Every structure is written in C-alpha cells, then in structure tokens.
Amino acid sequence: MNALVCDVGGTNTRLGLxxxxxxxxxxxxxxxxxxxxxxxxxxxxxLWQIGRGRVDAASIALAAPVxxxxxxxxxxxWTISRAGVGxxxxxxxxxxxxxxxxxxxxxxxxxxxxxxxxRDGPEAGNKQARRLVLGAGTxxxxxxxxxxxxxxHPVVAAAECGHTTLPVQGEEEHDIQRFxxxxxxxxxxxxxxxGRGLSELYAWCCEKAGTDPVLQGSAEIARxxxxxxxxxxxxxxxxxxxxxxxxxxxxxxxxxxxxxxYLTGGVSRALLPLLKDxxxxxxxxxxKGRMSGFMEQFPIAMLTDDRVALAGCAAFxxxxxxxxxx
Amino acid sequence: MNALVCDVGGTNTRLGLxxxxxxxxxxxxxxxxxxxxxxxxxxxxxLWQIGRGRVDAASIALAAPVxxxxxxxxxxxWTISRAGVGxxxxxxxxxxxxxxxxxxxxxxxxxxxxxxxxRDGPEAGNKQARRLVLGAGTxxxxxxxxxxxxxxHPVVAAAECGHTTLPVQGEEEHDIQRFxxxxxxxxxxxxxxxGRGLSELYAWCCEKAGTDPVLQGSAEIARxxxxxxxxxxxxxxxxxxxxxxxxxxxxxxxxxxxxxxYLTGGVSRALLPLLKDxxxxxxxxxxKGRMSGFMEQFPIAMLTDDRVALAGCAAFxxxxxxxxxx
Numbered sequence: 001m002n003a004l005v006c007d008v009g010g011t012n013t014r015l016g017l018x019x020x021x022x023x024x025x026x027x028x029x030x031x032x033x034x035x036x037x038x039x040x041x042x043x044x045x046x047l048w049q050i051g052r053g054r055v056d057a058a059s060i061a062l063a064a065p066v067x068x069x070x071x072x073x074x075x076x077x078w079t080i081s082r083a084g085v086g087x088x089x090x091x092x093x094x095x096x097x098x099x100x101x102x103x104x105x106x107x108x109x110x111x112x113x114x115x116x117x118x119r120d121g122p123e124a125g126n127k128q129a130r131r132l133v134l135g136a137g138t139x140x141x142x143x144x145x146x147x148x149x150x151x152x153h154p155v156v157a158a159a160e161c162g163h164t165t166l167p168v169q170g171e172e173e174h175d176i177q178r179f180x181x182x183x184x185x186x187x188x189x190x191x192x193x194x195g196r197g198l199s200e201l202y203a204w205c206c207e208k209a210g211t212d213p214v215l216q217g218s219a220e221i222a223r224x225x226x227x228x229x230x231x232x233x234x235x236x237x238x239x240x241x242x243x244x245x246x247x248x249x250x251x252x253x254x255x256x257x258x259x260x261x262y263l264t265g266g267v268s269r270a271l272l273p274l275l276k277d278x279x280x281x282x283x284x285x286x287x288k289g290r291m292s293g294f295m296e297q298f299p300i301a302m303l304t305d306d307r308v309a310l311a312g313c314a315a316f317x318x319x320x321x322x323x324x325x326x
Numbered sequence: 327m328n329a330l331v332c333d334v335g336g337t338n339t340r341l342g343l344x345x346x347x348x349x350x351x352x353x354x355x356x357x358x359x360x361x362x363x364x365x366x367x368x369x370x371x372x373l374w375q376i377g378r379g380r381v382d383a384a385s386i387a388l389a390a391p392v393x394x395x396x397x398x399x400x401x402x403x404w405t406i407s408r409a410g411v412g413x414x415x416x417x418x419x420x421x422x423x424x425x426x427x428x429x430x431x432x433x434x435x436x437x438x439x440x441x442x443x444x445r446d447g448p449e450a451g452n453k454q455a456r457r458l459v460l461g462a463g464t465x466x467x468x469x470x471x472x473x474x475x476x477x478x479h480p481v482v483a484a485a486e487c488g489h490t491t492l493p494v495q496g497e498e499e500h501d502i503q504r505f506x507x508x509x510x511x512x513x514x515x516x517x518x519x520x521g522r523g524l525s526e527l528y529a530w531c532c533e534k535a536g537t538d539p540v541l542q543g544s545a546e547i548a549r550x551x552x553x554x555x556x557x558x559x560x561x562x563x564x565x566x567x568x569x570x571x572x573x574x575x576x577x578x579x580x581x582x583x584x585x586x587x588y589l590t591g592g593v594s595r596a597l598l599p600l601l602k603d604x605x606x607x608x609x610x611x612x613x614k615g616r617m618s619g620f621m622e623q624f625p626i627a628m629l630t631d632d633r634v635a636l637a638g639c640a641a642f643x644x645x646x647x648x649x650x651x652x
Contacts, residue, residue, distance in 0.1 A: 142580075148479055150645060150646060151474065153474055157472055157483070157581065157582070159579065160580075161580055165493035165495065167491035169511075169512050184615060185615075186614075186615055188614070253489050255580075256483070288489050289511075289514060294486075
C-alpha cells in the first residue's frame with residue numbers, strides 16, 4: 001500500500017509519499033499555494049513530479065475546521081473535497097485531519113523527528129505515556145496523544161485551546177488583559193499566544209513606555225527581541241514566554257502528558273533561544289503552588305522539524321484498521 | 327466472575343458487588359469510616375454483611391493520589407494496600423482508581439444513573455462522543471472519557487484541574503483573585519471552586535460589604551443562598567456559578583466533550599437549583615467570543631446519583647482485557 005500525505009498551510013503545501021508505512025524522504029516536496037488555481041491542480045503537479053499516476057490512500061492535514069467531506073481554506077478560497085482528491089489521486093481511502101490532530105499523531109514516532117530538548121523527564125521516551133503538542137503560530141492550539149493502556153492503540157484528542165481564557169495574575173497582567181480585551185470583553189489564549197498576539201504585547205509595552213510602536217509584525221519583533229537591539233521587543237517576547245509557560249503548565253495539569261510536552265508553531269519556534277535560555281518560560285511553567293515539584297516531571301521539547309505534520313499524517317494512516325503497521 | 331467495587335470517601339465508604347458485569351442493587355452499602363480501625367476491617371464487615379467469603383476481583387476508587395500498590399488516606403491515616411485487600415477479599419485482580427477516573431468510566435453507562443439535564447445537545451447520548459465529568463467538592467477536578475474511534479474501546483484521561491490557573495476577567499474578579507491569592511502569589515481553580523472556595527468567595531463579599539462573615543461553612547452558605555435569606559451568601563453563590571461556568575467552558579474547549587459535560591461534587595450539587603435557574607452559570611459557559619455559538623452544542627447535566635463512583639468501578643472492570651463485557 002502507498003499513500004499520499006499532505007500538509008496544507010496558509011502559504012505553502014507540503015507533500016510526501018508513504019510506502020509500506022514509511023515516509024520516503026525522496027518524495028518530499030513543498031509548493032506555494034499562490035502558484036496554483038486550486039488544490040486539485042497542486043495535487044496533480046505533485047503526482048506528475050514524483051511520477052505517480054495514482055495512490056491507494058491520502059491523508060491530508062489542514063489548518064482549518066475539517067468535516068468528513070473536506071474543508072474550505074478561507075485565505076485562498078480553496079475547497080478541498082473528498083470527491084476532488086479522489087478523482088485526482090485515485091485514492092480509495094481519503095482522510096482529512098485537523099493540523100493539530102496530525103501533530104498529535106506525529107508524537108508517536110517523535111524520536112524520528114528533529115527536536116530541541118528544553119528539559120528532560122523520567123517518562124521521556126516511554127511509549128505508553130501521554131504526550132501533548134501545543135503551539136503558537138497564526139493561532140494557538142494543542143492536541144493530546146493518549147495511548148489506551150488496555151489496547152495499546154493511540155488516540156489523539158483534538159482541542160480548541162486558542163479560545164480558552166488567557167490566564168492572568170497580578171497587576172501588570174491585569175492591565176495587559178484589559179488592553180487585549182478592548183472591544184471584546186475577554187481575552188483568549190490566542191490574543192497573546194499567536195503572531196498577532198506578540199504584536200499586541202509589543203503594542204502594550206510601547207503604550208506603557210509612552211512611545212509609538214515602530215516594529216512591524218511578529219517576525220521582526222522576535223528577531224529584535226533575540227538580537228537584543230530593541231528593549232520593548234524583548235519585553236514583549238518575555239511576556240509571551242511567560243504566558244506560554246503558564247498556559248503550557250495549565251495544559252500539563254489538564255492532560256498530564258508525562259511522556260512529554262512538545263512546543264510547535266512559527267512564533268514559538270522563532271523565540272526558541274529565549275524560551276530555552278531565559279528563565280521566563282520555565283518559571284511560569286512551574287509556578288503552580290504546591291504542585292511546583294510535580295511540574296518538574298514533565299519533559300519539554302521544541303519540534304523543529306518541518307516534516308512533523310507529514311509524519312503525523314503517516315502515523316495516522318498506520319493507526320487505522322487494516323494498516324500493516326497498526 | 328464477581329467483583330467488589332468500592333468508593334472510599336473522606337467520611338464514608340460505599341461498597342457494592344458486581345456479578346456478570348452488573349452492579350447488584352441489593353449489595354449496596356455505605357459505612358462510616360470513623361467506625362472502623364482500618365480499611366481491612368471495613369472490608370471484612372461488608373463481606374460478612376453480604377455473606378461472601380471472597381470475591382474474584384476488586385476495583386477501588388479513592389479521593390487520594392493512587393499508586394499501583396494502593397494509597398494512604400490522609401484524614402484517617404488509613405493505608406489501603408494491594409496486599410491487605412488481597413488477604414481480606416481473596417481477590418486475584420485488584421485495581422486502584424483515582425475517584426475522577428472512576429467517574430469518567432461511569433459516563434460510559436450514564437443513562438443508567440440519575441441525572442438532571444441542564445441543557446441538551448445534538449450529540450447527547452452518542453456512545454462514540456467524548457464526555458467530561460467535572461466537579462467541585464472538597465477540591466476540584468475533571469476527567470475526560472474518550473472512545474477510540476478505531477477500536478471503540480474507552481480511555482479515561484485523568485487530570486489535576488484543581489491546580490490550573492483560576493480564569494478571571496474584569497475589575498471585580500481581579501480583586502477576587504487578589505483576595506484568593508493572599509500569601510500565595512496565585513489562585514488555582516480550587517481556591518474558588520470547592521467547599522472552602524465558596525466560603526472564601528463569601529468572605530470576599532462580606533469584606534466588600536464592610537461586614538463580618540457570620541455564616542459558617544459552605545453547606546450553610548449554599549442553603550442560605552438558595553432560600554434567599556442572605557444576600558451575601560447569594561452573591562457568593564452567583565460568583566461560584568460564574569467561575570464554574572467559565573472553567574467548564576474552558577475545559578469544554580480543551581476536551582471537546584460533545585457527548586456531554588457532567589457536573590458532580592458536593593458543592594456543585596448543593597447549588598444545583600441556582601446553576602439550573604439563574605443565568606450566571608450558563609452565561610459564563612457561553613462567553614467565548616466568536617466561539618459562543620459553538621458552545622451551544624455541549625450537552626450539560628448534573629450527576630445526582632450516589633452510586634456513580636461504584637458504577638464507574640464496575641465500568642472500569644468491564645473495560646479490562648478478558649472481561650466478558652469488554
């Protein structure tokens with residue numbers, strides 16, 4: 001059996017071919033969405049490039065709400081449908097996954113992926129232990145990988161963690177919450193923990209300092225925070241790290257991922273040196289009162305591998321009934 | 327096969343006998359812990375009462391941290407051990423569960439238990455849909471029941487949700503957070519959502535009103551809040567309902583329990599009429615910005631059945647390998 005795996009992002013689509021349960025490295029490709037009129041054209045181009053007329057199955061991860069028949073990408077007005085994918089690829093089995101669902105399945109074989117370890121723990125690498133992936137990029141979300149202790153079969157619990165209440169404490173953060181809540185009455189995790197969130201935190205730092213924001217966009221704020229050339233950018237990045245640490249700690253208590261917490265997402269990755277070397281992230285992660293000692297058990301790493309969603313699509317297929325790898 | 331099921335609380339221990347997968351109603355009993363020198367004496371008394379010398383298996387739920395060999399109940403200095411239970415009951419298979427883990431398994435057959443529906447939803451009763459139990463009593467916690475879509479086998483994800491950050495927003499709640507955080511630097515869910523939490527919320531209402539607290543304990547505060555005879559007790563109960571609604575909403579977004587959210591715990595149950603009839607709880611549950619419409623899908627009910635933990639122990643046994651019911 002072979003299968004197409006596909007990770008449809010807002011800007012690029014990554015693709016690969018799984019043969020006998022393994023993602024073949026020679027098959028990996030990335031296409032710019034803007035160069036194609038629709039998703040089916042992109043799929044056709046890929047199959048032509050790798051010299052395949054058809055595949056047996058397809059597993060497609062999307063950063064969009066996914067229904068059984070597919071999804072619509074709002075930023076390109078693309079419809080990705082079961083019927084369309086079937087007609088282009090010939091696949092009989094077609095699976096649509098939420099992007100974080102795919103990342104959750106990728107944690108099954110996380111040893112095969114590039115990661116940066118922030119902190120080890122006693123159950124790191126235990127194949128039976130729960131794991132959690134969480135990330136801040138365009139938005140914020142998380143997914144838990146849970147191994148059924150009876151069947152040994154993996155289950156991924158998808159979530160909508162970008163919309164839960166941003167946890168704040170103390171005077172300064174109360175003022176940040178007020179700033180982020182303007183016109184909304186509330187601030188969700190995503191209001192701080194996303195690219196736009198980092199920009200908002202920077203805007204708050206500027207307002208507090210009585211200056212106008214000069215940096216444009218989260219990538220520039222992250223870069224200037226890391227190279228030390230902008231004090232307000234660094235302050236914003238440290239606030240981001242603190243909120244990320246607190247939310248990661250709260251999610252650790254909710255899902256108990258003793259097998260490991262994996263950070264992902266463009267903004268988290270851009271700030272990796274700061275998350276790793278500055279105490280802001282870890283201090284907020286551990287600050288759980290009498291549970292602080294308990295928090296030290298959770299291994300924490302950053303996923304730095306661009307293939308992670310494709311690996312997750314492959315792992316998802318292997319976990320389906322009748323798969324030779326399941 | 328028969329099995330002893332047992333729910334060890336801080337004050338009482340409930341027991342029952344499962345025969346051929348069914349909790350036999352004639353076997354149910356409840357004993358006061360204080361009347362026994364140790365847990366083994368209590369077990370012996372129960373087995374004598376039902377006229378059984380021994381059982382094949384035992385499944386024991388405890389409101390305490392549970393290890394593979396048992397647990398220690400701090401308030402009675404009781405040690406509940408695998409070896410002790412084995413020698414008294416003759417059981418070869420002995421399982422220890424966290425109390426919320428048992429409640430999670432009880433949701434498998436929740437139709438057999440007494441509940442009060444607060445709000446219905448499209449996936450209520452769907453045996454494949456995720457469910458969540460959450461409750462405020464001595465402490466606060468939650469557990470998710472997840473059905474593996476591939477194997478159909480249930481998995482319960484235990485948690486430590488009492489220790490996550492209490493979600494606050496707005497000036498009044500910021501002041502409450504400051505009050506609850508005194509001497510700690512933070513306020514967890516449990517600081518508001520527990521018996522002691524209700525008392526603290528009442529103390530905050532009294533402080534704000536410039537009067538001394540006169541009501542003693544959460545039971546009296548709940549009673550006076552419901553009968554309308556004390557305005558400050560009612561104010562405290564409405565704050566409790568608001569925090570419970572917000573936390574339940576956040577947990578709904580984290581676990582996506584479209585099959586239903588089940589409230590439990592002594593304080594939640596004591597306040598049922600207020601949670602059901604006053605808009606405070608539901609309004610806070612739905613207040614998730616652009617996700618407010620999404621929140622309407624979650625069915626919500628209160629577990630009002632005292633057998634729920636025993637039913638969970640029985641459901642846990644049925645889900646083990648080799649069970650005739652699994």
